[in-house]
Amino acid sequence: MVSLCVLLLLVVKGTYALTITVKYEDLGNQKPLHQLVEAKGDTLGGAHQPMHNLTTSSCSCDKLLLSSLGPAAISQPKVMGIYTRSYTSYNQHPSYRQNYGADYRLYQLSSGWLVGHKRGANTGYVYNPDTSQTCPYLIQSGWLYYNSVYGVWYPDTTLVLRCIQ
Numbered sequence: 001m002v003s004l005c006v007l008l009l010l011v012v013k014g015t016y017a018l019t020i021t022v023k024y025e026d027l028g029n030q031k032p033l034h035q036l037v038e039a040k041g042d043t044l045g046g047a048h049q050p051m052h053n054l055t056t057s058s059c060s061c062d063k064l065l066l067s068s069l070g071p072a073a074i075s076q077p078k079v080m081g082i083y084t085r086s087y088t089s090y091n092q093h094p095s096y097r098q099n100y101g102a103d104y105r106l107y108q109l110s111s112g113w114l115v116g117h118k119r120g121a122n123t124g125y126v127y128n129p130d131t132s133q134t135c136p137y138l139i140q141s142g143w144l145y146y147n148s149v150y151g152v153w154y155p156d157t158t159l160v161l162r163c164i165q
Helices: 033-043 071-075
Strands: 003-011 015-023 063-067 081-085 096-098 105-109 112-116 126-128 144-147 152-155 160-163
Touching: 071 144, 071 152
Parallel strands: none
Antiparallel strands: 003 015, 063 081, 063 160, 081 096, 096 105, 105 112, 112 126, 126 144, 144 152
């Protein structure tokens, strides 16, 4: 059976992603997408966030999506995209590598999570000072981006890092 995944972005006090699987035969009905979504809505369900311990192995996500609908997307477009978990950890935390482009890295320093050119470097383009989370995709807010025109770090409430696989 062939399925089509539709990704809807809802912006309500932040960015949330909702994936709905629509069966191929449902598409033959020529219904508007919102009617198909409403029809599938009762099967969406939900679950609590999984518990995790403070070890690298507890971060089960292998692919992350770094995205923004705000100024970070304009100031730092090259760092946005998909990051794949590296085979080795850094500072006893998982590290991730961008799948394309300039080969950016996501890793944790003692001061927080950073996206930069070289794993371990203390300079970068996207940063979050939250050191309480072992897994970066569990950080809900507080992401900053570097504006090279002004030489200043700015917050972007639409800048998010999400697990996609």
